[in-house]
Each structure stands twice: as C-alpha cells, then as structure tokens.
Amino acid sequence: MRYTNLYVPTLKEAPADAEVVSHQLLIRAGMIRKLTSGIYTYLPMGLRSLNKVAAIVREEMNRAGAQEISMPMVQPGDLWKETGRWQFYGKELLRIQDRHGRDYCLGPTHEEVVTDLVRGEVNSYKQLPINLYQVQTKFRDEIRPRFGLMRGREFVMKDAYSFDADDAGAEASYKAMYAAYSAIFERLGLTFRAVEADSGSIGGSFSHEFMVLADTGEDTIAVCTACDYAANLEKAGVAGEIKPCMDQGPMMVEVATPGTHTVEEVAEFLNVHSMQVIKTLLFDADGEAVAALVRGDRELNEVKFKNALGCAELVMASPEQVQEWTGAPVGFAGPVGLKVSRILADKELRGATDFVVGANKADTHVRHVDLGRDVGAKVQFLDLRVITVDDPCPHCGGQLSMPKGIEVGHVFKLGTKYSEAMQAKFLDANGREQLMIMGCYGIGVSRVVAACIEQNHDENGIVFPPPVAPFEAAVLCLDPKKEEILGKAEEIYNIIKSTGADTLLDDRDERPGVKFKDADLVGYPIQIVVGGKGILKGIVECKDRRTGEKIELGLDNFERDFVAWRRDVWCGWGLTDGDNLDVCR
RNA sequence: CGGGGCGUGGCGCAGUCUGGUAGCGCGCCUGCUUUGGGAGCAGGAUGCCGGGAGUUCAAAUCUCUCUGCCCCGACCA
Numbered sequence: 038m039r040y041t042n043l044y045v046p047t048l049k050e051a052p053a054d055a056e057v058v059s060h061q062l063l064i065r066a067g068m069i070r071k072l073t074s075g076i077y078t079y080l081p082m083g084l085r086s087l088n089k090v091a092a093i094v095r096e097e098m099n100r101a102g103a104q105e106i107s108m109p110m111v112q113p114g115d116l117w118k119e120t121g122r123w124q125f126y127g128k129e130l131l132r133i134q135d136r137h138g139r140d141y142c143l144g145p146t147h148e149e150v151v152t153d154l155v156r157g158e159v160n161s162y163k164q165l166p167i168n169l170y171q172v173q174t175k176f177r178d179e180i181r182p183r184f185g186l187m188r189g190r191e192f193v194m195k196d197a198y199s200f201d202a203d204d205a206g207a208e209a210s211y212k213a214m215y216a217a218y219s220a221i222f223e224r225l226g227l228t229f230r231a232v233e234a235d236s237g238s239i240g241g242s243f244s245h246e247f248m249v250l251a252d253t254g255e256d257t258i259a260v261c262t263a264c265d266y267a268a269n270l271e272k273a274g275v276a277g278e279i280k281p282c283m284d285q286g287p288m289m290v291e292v293a294t295p296g297t298h299t300v301e302e303v304a305e306f307l308n309v310h311s312m313q314v315i316k317t318l319l320f321d322a323d324g325e326a327v328a329a330l331v332r333g334d335r336e337l338n339e340v341k342f343k344n345a346l347g348c349a350e351l352v353m354a355s356p357e358q359v360q361e362w363t364g365a366p367v368g369f370a371g372p373v374g375l376k377v378s379r380i381l382a383d384k385e386l387r388g389a390t391d392f393v394v395g396a397n398k399a400d401t402h403v404r405h406v407d408l409g410r411d412v413g414a415k416v417q418f419l420d421l422r423v424i425t426v427d428d429p430c431p432h433c434g435g436q437l438s439m440p441k442g443i444e445v446g447h448v449f450k451l452g453t454k455y456s457e458a459m460q461a462k463f464l465d466a467n468g469r470e471q472l473m474i475m476g477c478y479g480i481g482v483s484r485v486v487a488a489c490i491e492q493n494h495d496e497n498g499i500v501f502p503p504p505v506a507p508f509e510a511a512v513l514c515l516d517p518k519k520e521e522i523l524g525k526a527e528e529i530y531n532i533i534k535s536t537g538a539d540t541l542l543d544d545r546d547e548r549p550g551v552k553f554k555d556a557d558l559v560g561y562p563i564q565i566v567v568g569g570k571g572i573l574k575g576i577v578e579c580k581d582r583r584t585g586e587k588i589e590l591g592l593d594n595f596e597r598d599f600v601a602w603r604r605d606v607w608c609g610w611g612l613t614d615g616d617n618l619d620v621c622r
Numbered sequence: 623c624g625g626g627g628c629g630u631g632g633c634g635c636a637g638u639c640u641g642g643u644a645g646c647g648c649g650c651c652u653g654c655u656u657u658g659g660g661a662g663c664a665g666g667a668u669g670c671c672g673g674g675a676g677u678u679c680a681a682a683u684c685u686c687u688c689u690g691c692c693c694c695g696a697c698c699a
Contacts, residue, residue: 046632047660048632048633048634048648048649049633049634049648049649049660050633050634050647050648051633051634052633052634053628053633053634053635053692054628054691054692054693056692056693071691073690073691074690074691074692122699126699127697127698128697129697129698129699145699146699148699177698177699179697179698180623180696180697180698181693181694181695181696181697181698183692183693352696352697353696447699449699477699479699515657515658516657516658547660548656548657548658548659548660548661549657549658549659550657550658550659550660550661551659551660551661552658552659552660553658553659553660554659554660555660557659558660566658568658569657569658570658571658578658
C-alpha cells in the first residue's frame with residue numbers, strides 16, 4: 038500500500054476531550070474519529086488494526102471448535118421479555134419501536150437470540166456440544182461513555198455461546214475457551230493475566246476475566262507473587278480470621294463527637310486509631326434497609342456484600358433514608374439499637390470488643406462497644422471487605438501485588454439460566470428431556486486495540502506489537518521525487534512484502550522529519566528508511582520501533598538479512614511470525 | 623440522574639467580566655528557497671462565534687430557552 042493512496046489524517050495536537058492515552062493516540066494517529074458521544078468511525082488505519090485482532094480471534098475460535106455465525110443487531114423485545122431481562126437489564130438496553138409500535142432493542146449481548154436459535158434447531162444430545170460465535174458491533178447505552186474505544190457505547194465484540202448436554206461437557210467447553218483466550222492474547226503480544234472473577238448470583242468458580250496489564254487500567258487485580266493465584270479485587274477472598282478476644286471490655290458509653298463525619302475525624306477527635314472504629318454503611322437492598330460493618334480503616338467490598346445478601350439491587354442509602362432509619366444525619370450510624378432488617382459484619386470484627394461506633398444520634402458516638410455483648414446475635418460475620426496488599430494470598434499465604442488491568446475478555450459458565458427461561462431442551466440418551474448447559478465467552482475486540490495502546494506507547498506515539506499494527510512495516514522513502522530513490526524504495530517494499538510482512542510505502546512528498554514523526558506516532562513495529570545517503574553507501578536503515586534500535590542492512594543481501602532481523606524484532610515481543618513457531622521459545 | 627465546565631475556521635485556543643470592524647498557533651492552498659527527526663519567507667482561502675427568542679442604535683459578549691460535548695459522582699453483562 039502506498040501512503041499517497043491512504044487516508045491517514047494525523048494530528049500534532051490531541052483533541053481536548055481525549056483523556057486517556059489510547060484515545061488521544063488513536064485520534065492523533067488518524068485511526069478513529071468521533072461521531073457522537075461514545076460512538077466512533079474507524080478510519081483505514083484503525084480498521085486494519087481492528088481486523089487484525091478479529092482475524093486472530095477467529096483463527097483461535099475456529100481452532101477450538103467454535104463456529105462463526107452472525108446474528109442480527111436488532112432484536113425483538115419479546116425474547117428479552119421471555120428471560121425477564123427486558124425489565125432487569127436497565128437503561129443500558131437501548132429500546133426502539135418499529136412503525137407498528139412493536140418493541141425492539143439494539144443487542145448489547147446475544148444470549149436470547151442464540152438460545153432461541155438453538156432451542157429451535159437442536160433436539161438431541163447427538164447434536165451437542167455446539168459452540169457458536171460472532172464478531173459483531175454491539176450497542177450498550179452506557180451511562181457515561183468515556184476513554185474513547187475503552188468504554189464506548191458502540192463497540193466490536195466477539196461473543197461465543199456454548200451448549201452442552203451435561204456438566205462435564207460444559208466444563209470442557211469452558212476450558213477450551215479459556216485455552217483459546219490465552220492463545221489469542223499471547224499471539225497478540227499482550228501482557229495479560231487470567232483472573233478469577235465474581236460470578237454473581239449464578240455461583241460457582243466458573244468465571245475468569247482476561248486482563249491486559251496497564252497502569253491506566255480501570256480494574257485492580259490481586260496477584261500472588263509466589264503462586265499462580267490471580268483474582269479481580271472484587272472477587273479476592275480475604276484469608277484467615279483474627280481469633281475472638283474473650284475479654285470483657287468496659288461497658289459502653291456515649292460520647293459527644295460534634296461535627297465528626299468521617300472515620301478519620303472521629304478517630305482523631307477521640308484520639309484512637311481508625312482501626313478501633315467500626316464503619317457502619319447503610320444500603321437499600323431490594324427495598325429493605327440493611328447495614329454492613331467493617332473496620333474503620335477497611336473498605337467494604339460491595340460485590341461480596343451483595344452476594345452475601347443475595348439481593349438483586351443494592352443501593353447506597355440516601356441521606357434521607359439514613360435519617361429515617363437511624364434518626365440521625367449521615368455520619369453517626371452505628372449497629373447498637375439499629376433498626377434494619379439485617380446487619381452483616383466483616384469477619385475481622387468477630388469478637389470485637391472496645392470499638393467506637395455511631396450512636397444513631399446527631400453528633401454522638403458510643404465507646405467501648407462489644408459487638409457480641411451490645412448488638413447480639415443479630416449480626417452475621419462474613420468476608421466483606423476489600424483485600425489489601427498487606428493481606429496474605431488466600432491460596433498460599435504469599436505476598437500479593439496489585440497491578441491495574443483492563444478487562445478485555447470474560448469467560449463465564451452460565452449453567453441453565455437462559456436455557457431454563459427459554460426452555461432450550463434436548464433429549465438425552467435415555468430419551469429424557471434435559472436443559473442445555475450454557476457458557477458465554479466475550480472478547481472486546483475494539484477494546485483490545487485500545488488496551489494494546491495503553492500498554493504499549495511512549496512519548497512519540499503508539500508502539501504496536503506486530504500482530505496488531507495496521508502495517509507491520511513502513512518503508513520511508515525520504516526522497517520520492519528522485520526516481521532512483523523511489524525505485525529503490527519500491528524494490529525494498531516489494532521484498533519486504535514478499536517475506537510476509539504487511540507493508541506500507543511512505544511515498545509522500547514530505548520532509549523527512551514529517552515521515553519519521555508520523556511513523557513513530559502510528560507505531561509501525563518495523564521502519565525502513567530509504568534515503569539518498571544510504572543508497573549511495575548501498576544500505577538502508579532498519580528501526581525497531583519498540584527498542585528504538587537502528588541497524589543498517591546492505592542492499593546486496595537485503596532479503597536474507599531482513600528476514601533474520603524481522604525475526605529478532607518479533608522475538609523481542611516474545612512472539613513468532615507464525616511461520617517459525619519454535620524460534621522464540 | 624445529581625453537581626460542575628465548555629461550544630469561536632479542520633485541530634488547539636484567546637476574545638465574553640466592561641456590548642462597538644472576529645483574532646492567534648497548528649493545519650490547508652499558491653510561489654520561491656529548503657530537504658535525515660513535525661522547515662523559512664511571501665501571498666491566500668476558510669467563521670450563521672452551537673440553535674432559537676429577547677434587551678439594545680449596536681450582541682461572540684447581557685437575559686431566557688433549547689441542544690451538543692466534556693469532567694466529577696451515582697451506576698455498570
């Protein structure tokens with residue numbers, strides 16, 4: 038491809054509304070343009086990268102036995118009413134009506150459609166297992182789209198759905214997808230971790246997220262430095278338990294704590310450590326008032342709390358609700374005499390004596406509270422708090438680290454949630470009707486491109502891993518007006534292309550600096566500079582974008598030397614180009 | 623949905639308080655010079671100042687309203 042035939046509108050400055058680096062660079066590199074909030078057009082360069090990711094995803098999905106289909110983006114509301122999600126999915130589901138007033142929605146995911154398809158077609162265990170996937174544009178009406186491709190409303194997703202006859206089969210399907218995902222992210226050249234994720238109300242440990250590690254990630258994960266444990270922070274269980282202290286403390290007593298609203302203020306006012314204060318958090322759980330207790334210096338893990346309650350909706354209480362339930366303004370809630378349906382406490386507080394809690398009275402706290410003695414059996418103790426780096430690994434007790442990650446994939450065992458709601462059944466070998474066991478597996482294809490940039494960039498621009506770059510190599514012809522130089526550049530370009538690398542020839546009549554800057558900005562992994570000086574010496578200059586290292590290759594043995602050097606570049610990424618699978622490992 | 627901010631040439635911004643001929647940088651076009659890390663000089667084009675209504679002799683500027691976008695929060699298969 039010649040640059041003069043390509044539309045690549047690069048920018049020196051980043052648009053003001055681009056906050057994260059991937060968003061800025063995608064726009065500056067001329068890969069995407071915003072149409073409206075959370076919705077982007079892919080320009081030629083952006084689409085090339087997107088397609089490259091999708092191609093690798095397809096190869097590995099096919100290899101794992103999944104079959105590609107393509108389902109409609111517009112879906113009938115009736116299907117969603119069947120599973121109840123028409124009601125529960127919320128505003129993220131963009132609903133539309135046709136001219137007859139019938140309900141439709143823009144598909145944010147396809148469990149309903151695929152289950153409808155399969156229930157109509159599959160009747161026998163002999164037809165199972167089956168795994169269907171698609172690569173498709175999804176729409177979710179996010180409350181607040183942001184970060185460019187990282188959290189758009191319209192985005193490209195690969196979603197796969199497996200149907201199995203029994204649990205063992207479903208587990209095998211899950212494992213096959215887990216393996217395929219690992220292969221995909223490895224081939225893309227990304228540094229990632231598969232982490233245990235919260236599986237919500239469905240239960241079981243069958244949920245993993247694939248996280249691309251990047252300092253700018255929105256999620257935090259807990260990773261053990263000693264064993265292979267890795268989990269999403271919201272999932273990570275806190276090991277161990279402090280043994281109950283049986284000593285009776287002093288009797289509780291009310292103290293005035295005017296104007297102290299936060300744990301820190303209370304602790305400072307009473308001259309105690311914040312770990313001697315109990316934080317009481319009030320929530321509205323499906324309409325019921327509930328309270329969560331954690332040590333003052335800890336953070337409540339809302340996912341654990343919600344799972345423990347088993348409720349559908351968990352919302353932090355409003356100031357009005359707090360006033361109504363405690364009789365006091367926000368900041369003075371406490372478990373003593375609290376009139377709520379349930380009080381759950383973090384297990385760390387079991388046997389807790391001599392704590393400071395709110396008095397449910399304005400500007401007042403209570404000292405020397407003993408949860409067992411003063412609040413009683415009403416309190417249940419569970420693992421409710423967010424794990425910290427100082428906690429031991431729940432598996433081996435080792436030291437944890439907590440890197441940031443970007444969720445790019447999720448594998449999930451659904452069980453019979455949808456097959457039951459939609460009556461997707463088959464006849465087993467004994468002629469009995471059974472529900473199909475399902476799994477779903479997503480990869481945010483467009484988000485992968487963004488995550489890749491978050492993980493791989495420098496002050497000059499994107500540092501694309503070769504498999505994701507819009508072009509693997511760019512031949513920069515510094516002097517295209519001189520026929521001889523352009524001719525050489527074309528020769529080099531053709532040789533590189535013939536070695537299998539996707540190549541761009543920058544034949545623009547621009548100053549060299551412009552071409553260098555643009556090449557670094559877009560981040561072609563391999564840059565070949567063909568200029569008058571080099572040609573005179575009989576060499577061209579080859580630059581590895583990742584390391585910045587340049588070497589000179591002679592024109593005489595260019596093809597041979599280039600192939601070897603290209604292999605080195607790939608190896609630097611921990612990759613092979615697919616034809617030389619064993620070279621790097 | 624609550625709070626805040628911003629809409630001025632393709633991009634980044636000034637001008638708005640205090641009403642009086644719409645500006646700067648980048649980009650774009652033409653010419654000459656230049657040519658290994660975003661060139662220099664000269665000339666040029668491009669604006670319903672987000673839309674509507676009002677106040678005024680006069681509105682980018684003041685008032686009201688609508689709309690779009692961004693940030694913080696709540697929310698999030």
